[in-house]
Amino acid sequence: MTDKIATRVAYGNALVEFAETYPELVVLDADLAGATKTQTFMDTYPERFFDMGISENNMMGVAAGLAACGLKPFATTFAMFAAGRSWEQVRNSIAYPHLNVKIVGSHGGLSVGEDGATHQCIEDFALMRAIPDMTVLCPCDAHEMRLATEALLNYDGPAYMRLGRLAVENVTDSVENYKFELGKSLQLRDGEDVTIIANGMMVQMALKAADLLKEQGVSARVINMHTIKPLDEEAVLKAAKETGCIVTSEEANILGGLGAAVSEYISGIYPVPVIRHGVRDEFGRSGKAPLVLEAYGLTPEMIAESAKESIQLKAD
Amino acid sequence: MKNTDVSELKKIANELRQSVIKMVYQAQSGHPGGSLSAAEIVTALYFREMNIDPQNPKWEDRDRFVLSKGHACPIQYAALAKRGYFDESELSTLRKEGSILQGHPDMKKTPGIDISTGSLGLGFPSATGMAIAAKRDGKDYRVFVVLGDGECQEGIVWEGAQVANKYQLDNLVIFVDNNNLQIDGTCDEVMPNIDLGKKFAAFGFEVYEINGNDMEQVVDVLDRIAEKRDSGKPKCIFADTVKGQGVSYMENQCDWHGKAPNTELYEQAMRELGGTL
Numbered sequence: 001m002t003d004k005i006a007t008r009v010a011y012g013n014a015l016v017e018f019a020e021t022y023p024e025l026v027v028l029d030a031d032l033a034g035a036t037k038t039q040t041f042m043d044t045y046p047e048r049f050f051d052m053g054i055s056e057n058n059m060m061g062v063a064a065g066l067a068a069c070g071l072k073p074f075a076t077t078f079a080m081f082a083a084g085r086s087w088e089q090v091r092n093s094i095a096y097p098h099l100n101v102k103i104v105g106s107h108g109g110l111s112v113g114e115d116g117a118t119h120q121c122i123e124d125f126a127l128m129r130a131i132p133d134m135t136v137l138c139p140c141d142a143h144e145m146r147l148a149t150e151a152l153l154n155y156d157g158p159a160y161m162r163l164g165r166l167a168v169e170n171v172t173d174s175v176e177n178y179k180f181e182l183g184k185s186l187q188l189r190d191g192e193d194v195t196i197i198a199n200g201m202m203v204q205m206a207l208k209a210a211d212l213l214k215e216q217g218v219s220a221r222v223i224n225m226h227t228i229k230p231l232d233e234e235a236v237l238k239a240a241k242e243t244g245c246i247v248t249s250e251e252a253n254i255l256g257g258l259g260a261a262v263s264e265y266i267s268g269i270y271p272v273p274v275i276r277h278g279v280r281d282e283f284g285r286s287g288k289a290p291l292v293l294e295a296y297g298l299t300p301e302m303i304a305e306s307a308k309e310s311i312q313l314k315a316d
Numbered sequence: 317m318k319n320t321d322v323s324e325l326k327k328i329a330n331e332l333r334q335s336v337i338k339m340v341y342q343a344q345s346g347h348p349g350g351s352l353s354a355a356e357i358v359t360a361l362y363f364r365e366m367n368i369d370p371q372n373p374k375w376e377d378r379d380r381f382v383l384s385k386g387h388a389c390p391i392q393y394a395a396l397a398k399r400g401y402f403d404e405s406e407l408s409t410l411r412k413e414g415s416i417l418q419g420h421p422d423m424k425k426t427p428g429i430d431i432s433t434g435s436l437g438l439g440f441p442s443a444t445g446m447a448i449a450a451k452r453d454g455k456d457y458r459v460f461v462v463l464g465d466g467e468c469q470e471g472i473v474w475e476g477a478q479v480a481n482k483y484q485l486d487n488l489v490i491f492v493d494n495n496n497l498q499i500d501g502t503c504d505e506v507m508p509n510i511d512l513g514k515k516f517a518a519f520g521f522e523v524y525e526i527n528g529n530d531m532e533q534v535v536d537v538l539d540r541i542a543e544k545r546d547s548g549k550p551k552c553i554f555a556d557t558v559k560g561q562g563v564s565y566m567e568n569q570c571d572w573h574g575k576a577p578n579t580e581l582y583e584q585a586m587r588e589l590g591g592t593l
Binding site: 050052055057059061062064065066067070071088092093096097098 | 431
């Protein structure tokens with residue numbers, strides 16, 4: 001474990017790191033460069049950075065035009081505006097024509113904290129997943145974010161990626177020879193009794209939950225499902241067969257996101273109990289991020305409880 | 317095609333109008349009114365002004381065309397077919413299952429479509445992105461856009477206009493097809509546009525006002541604009557037009573925004589346009 005770093009910081013650094021290798025990379029932002037961390041790219045490559053001002057819908061359209069002329073635009077703003085406000089532009093101008101635009105939504109989930117519900121996007125996974133042809137991802141730490149950014153640079157098509165505001169522990173940097181692949185999950189811990197499938201900062205919490213469960217004699221597998229779509233169905237099926245029950249955990253509404261993706265898939269092929277841990281279909285609120293997360297049950301303890309619930313269902 | 321003369325262009329515009337009527341009649345679906353109002357504009361661009369190569373639709377240095385009022389695609393399809401982007405027999409498949417000619421322009425299905433449009437307002441920002449890309453890559457191509465006046469009620473049009481101003485997109489030319497009709501009535505009734513030309517001027521555009529159904533004026537304004545290629549300002553051609561122009565019963569009638577003629581009216585329209593049935 002190294003010092004905590006926010007995935008948005010890692011994203012901003014990755015853009016600069018890969019700028020020379022990928023000359024077609026251009027970055028757009030909508031007056032949030034300081035917060036989304038595209039600022040360094042803006043300062044380093046001003047001729048490749050386009051600040052669209054406070055007009056996110058327009059930013060998506062401009063990005064589509066740039067992509068139609070062969071560039072690789074990364075259109076960055078808060079998740080709320082990228083996935084929410086601009087949904088139709090993303091669908092019709094980017095996804096439908098399969099344009100090579102990366103839509104990057106920073107400050108996803110409740111960990112936005114003080115800004116409150118208007119800026120805490122908990123619906124981005126569901127909104128973006130619902131669009132045909134859209135790849136959706138939410139890397140869990142800085143190490144993985146760097147790899148994910150490069151993977152997106154090498155993927156020719158539309159994708160949405162969520163960044164987090166809070167600094168988080170690196171948990172994938174100790175994985176030997178970690179080769180990030182879109183749509184291919186990463187098992188961080190093996191276990192027999194239950195599988196916890198998480199993404200974003202819930203991965204770190206899932207690992208802590210596995211520790212708590214271990215103390216109670218429960219063996220939990222932990223899978224980092226950084227790509228929500230396309231889902232790593234093979235890993236989900238294997239988990240269902242080998243552990244017999246699943247908990248999903250995401251910093252998002254439990255409707256339509258990771259939990260839904262796992263449930264939809266497994267219910268049709270190898271039904272096992274799936275408990276969806278996340279925001280229980282309610283809006284967020286202001287407060288220090290850790291306190292807000294705790295208030296909404298986004299804690300290792302609640303993941304562990306969900307795991308036991310899932311195991312109980314399996315036994316029934 | 318720079319030398320195509322005005323009388324020839326008028327003839328082509330009339331042929332494209334016939335194609336529009338025939339297509340929409342055969343499909344029994346589509347948008348004739350706004351297609352007809354833009355006939356001179358589309359003709360002048362495809363048969364005189366734009367630097368394009370139908371044999372190489374993805375040519376990197378080509379001028380781009382963005383039909384932001386995408387529902388008027390029958391007129392664009394007619395132009396593309398006549399220029400040889402695809403066989404004219406395809407026109408009879410408009411809007412039908414399996415057709416390369418979708419209800420709204422689709423860059424993945426139709427050769428010659430530079431960007432998918434149809435959801436009003438969305439084409440314009442994409443056009444500014446293309447114009448920015450040209451400047452960034454040091455290319456000479458221009459980006460031509462056709463916007464509807466009703467479409468200008470969409471806020472995103474003005475977000476796009478801000479971009480054109482900020483990046484001094486003098487390689488961007490927009491036509492406002494000002495026919496003053498939208499689905500629910502005249503624009504003045506539904507949501508007054510309040511002096512659109514002045515609005516674009518306020519957003520930093522060089523604005524030219526013409527009669528958009530007068531081929532001499534369309535050609536003339538394009539010539540004048542070409543001379544001001546490097547003025548540092550985006551261009552707006554504010555073109556007064558008649559929705560349904562060329563077919564008497566369609567002219568200035570909201571009803572013909574998105575409706576296909578029956579056989580009797582089809583035959584009448586073709587007679588008025590001097591076409592063969």
